[in-house]
Amino acid sequence: MSDIDRRHAERLMARAGLDALVIFQPEAFRYAVGAPAGVATMWGRAGAAIALVPADASIG
Secondary structure, eight states, X not given: OOOSOHHHHHHHHHHHTOSEEEEOOHHHHXXXXXXXXXXXXXXXXXXXXXXXXXXXXXXX
């Protein structure tokens, strides 16, 4: 399970006019998705695991 407060994130993204957040940092992947990124992030390279957090909390 994700650690993101989806309702709060939805309000912030709506206020900023964003449709979604795209998270590229390996450290943020687990926080956003709730699952480890796995082998792709062993070397700490940005972009090895990407998470999309939609502004509409009912989607994801």
